[in-house]
Amino acid sequence: MSKQELEVIGQDATCCPGLSAAQLDEDQAAELAKVFKALGDPIRLRLLSMIASRGEGGEVCVCELTPAFSLSQPTISHHLKLLRQARLIDCERRGTWVYYWVLPGVLAKLAAFRATGRTAGATA
């Protein structure tokens, strides 16, 4: 099923016809914009990158993330919350610590957007 997406993405010279296939309606644009907005901050991008660096099924403790930035602990916690609200990551408390991991779904939808111009009307 991902075959068609692959082909379109593969053509660097014609990368945009993906976008073109169908124009975004207002609802699709609003939903997509939320995700892009969540990614539109360097701190959040680095947080996501650090969490994703553990690979499939990997987790990172907040106690590893916070000291990696010269920002206060509440600020990091706030950015993690925004990433969670964008359904890009999720977390679980285990004992004293909280662990975060990446949710692949929404990122996959972004790729689908580029490839087909649609949001693959999944989970919302």
Next chain:
Amino acid sequence: MSKQELEVIGQDATCCPGLSAAQLDEDQAAELAKVFKALGDPIRLRLLSMIASRGEGGEVCVCELTPAFSLSQPTISHHLKLLRQARLIDCERRGTWVYYWVLPGVLAKLAAFRATGRTAGATA
């Protein structure tokens, strides 16, 4: 050369190892965030979608874009400027009218980011 990227993107179940390959440093994150921020607004997404709907080499006149939204003409002009500053589109004046088209480069970089975790240190 896009072969490897294709493979990674194709695996929905393991969509994130792409991100994982290399962690973003501050500069990469800042540059990427600019693009995501430009995409993080529903109006700009729809503008980009409308322009991209003309396909490779296609153009759209501003006089077609502006009436598609219930926003003032200066506001649309402002959003187009932001998309231009993010190197997502470019424009040219021909007579009285101005025509916009999509620049494939940066969008391709976004795909590369998802696929390899790097920004393919290209133009900007």
Next chain:
DNA sequence: GCCCTGGATCGAAGAACGTCAATATAAGGC
């Protein structure tokens, strides 16, 4: 029970953003 530690939440301050009306600029027609 009390204390300590790791994280989240609250509330406020400043910066950035989206929008508009007004104005400026560019090009064409007279």
Next chain:
DNA sequence: GCCTTATATTGACGTTCTTCGATCCAGGGC
């Protein structure tokens, strides 16, 4: 030259974002 049309720029206003210090909550050890 002047007038009109299409687009960009300016300046202002309200909203949203980012950040912080202060505080709260959850869990573990005593």
